[in-house]
Amino acid sequence: METLKVIKIGGQIINDPKKLSSFLENFATLKGPKILVHGGGKLATSLAKQMNITVTMKEGRRVTDAKTLDIITMAYAGKINKNIVATLQANYCNAIGFSGADGNTIVSKKRPVKEIDYGFVGDIKKVHTETLNLLIHLNIVPVFCAITHDTQGQLLNTNADTIASELAIAFSDNFQVELYYCFEKSGVLKSIQDETSVIKTITTKDYKTYIDQGIITDGMIPKLDNCFYAIKNKVRQIYIGMPDMIFDTTIPHTSIQK
Amino acid sequence: METLKVIKIGGQIINDPKKLSSFLENFATLKGPKILVHGGGKLATSLAKQMNITVTMKEGRRVTDAKTLDIITMAYAGKINKNIVATLQANYCNAIGFSGADGNTIVSKKRPVKEIDYGFVGDIKKVHTETLNLLIHLNIVPVFCAITHDTQGQLLNTNADTIASELAIAFSDNFQVELYYCFEKSGVLKSIQDETSVIKTITTKDYKTYIDQGIITDGMIPKLDNCFYAIKNKVRQIYIGMPDMIFDTTIPHTSIQK
Secondary structure, X not given: OOEEEEEEEOHHHHHOHHHHHHHHHHHHHOOOOEEEEEOOOXXXXXXXXXXXXXXXXXXXXXXXXXXXXXXXXXXXXXXXXXXXXXXXXXXXXXXEEEOOOHHHOEEEEEOOOOOOOOEOEEEEEEEXXXXXXXXXOXXXXXXXXXXXXXXXXXXXXXXXXXXXXXXXXXXXXXXXXXXXXXXXXXXXXXXXXXXXXXXXXXXXXXXXXXXXXXXXXXXXXXXXXXXXXXXXXXXXXXXXXXXXXXHOOOOOOEEEEO | OOEEEEEEEOHHHHOOHHHHHHHHHHHHHOOOOEEEEEOOOOHHHHHXXXXXXXXXXXXXXXXXXXXXXXXXXXXXXXXXXXHHHHHHHHOXXXXXXXXXXXXXXXXXXXXXXXXXXXXXXXXXXXXXXXXHHHHHOOOOEEEEOOEEEOOOOOEEEOOXXXXXXXXXXXXXXXXXXXXXXXXXXXXXXXXXXXXXXEOOEEEHHHHHHHHHOOOOOOOHHHHHHHHHHHHHOOOOEEEEEOOHHHHOOOOOOEEEEO
């Protein structure tokens, strides 16, 4: 089977125009089928401030009311997505921007209201790969922002890490999928202050131990949950680290193993 | 040759959620290949106000500085485009949103600075139909916002009427193209106050006469220039009027003839 790279870039890269354009230049040179997934960075928050819209956080997560959804749609699917696509085109990479509504590619369901009402947040139900497959085989590169839809006309805010893992899983029937989570650290660190403390490999068993020992905490847990879910669902390789690890495998990073 | 409908909807429909959703419901039922092109409506202006960004007009046209381009990209390619796509999906119409950067579909060149510097405004140089053609043959409906790119990484603000006519012309090699300009009037009116004064047919010769007589003026001129340019370049049928004319040909409208 052919290899497909699914690469997710996080907020810190999006926030830094120089880092972003350097990343996209390298990304454009990557041979073979590839999909890019991007987060939103600080743009949504700064837009909300400029427009005097209150950002409500509940248990560390942004609550997506109707106004916030509008801002996210403008920032993620508009400004960020289109500028990434235009930059890739300038680097001879034929990209097309997608939300999950485009081509009905990612269907999600509004998260049920339990203790917390997160608003217009969607949990992914189904990834449709047919149209994307066809485009990929034409050397077109889908670029996904973190927005999905419920097929009833409602856009929904969806975690970009989850979009990347669900795309990776969905394509694993047709490709050997390599999933890359790129962020500002060199991988999962044993000590958060020490960039040299990268854990080279984490297995499911290790993961439990690290959590029990309090070495892996907070924000890394949902990210790693996505990784282990993906590795159990036929995704071949999963890497976490700085973007450079994609282009130079000697650069320290974390590899996820069953 | 198969018929392709290129339909442009203007700001007044975009500004009215009820009108827009009723239009999209009807649009979804239209059989055969189709492309939708949408304007931006008042959203960009109201966003600029909310964000305290000054809108500069020169000779009745918005000057697109970098901040305005960001707003336009957020409003047109983000909020408006993605909500149209999601609504079409809810009506079982498999839409994909496009700017001209996506798939390198519409290439433009920044308007040269002469007496007036319009800023990041692009004049269309080339429409690439290959990818769109393929999608159209899969019953996918491209939905274009009024943004193009220069292939060097720069997004550019481009008139939506022109995008519609250039798409119509580009597809005329492969399709019998019908081009519809939908707006808030029943067509080109002899008297702007009188909705019953619709001119049923305008030929190139009539057009000159109407301009000379001061019957066709102002904003209608660039719109009609687009129409006559398109009809001279193999577009088969061109109609101007309210959206309902598409679904019911007995509804008054203006038809453009060579």
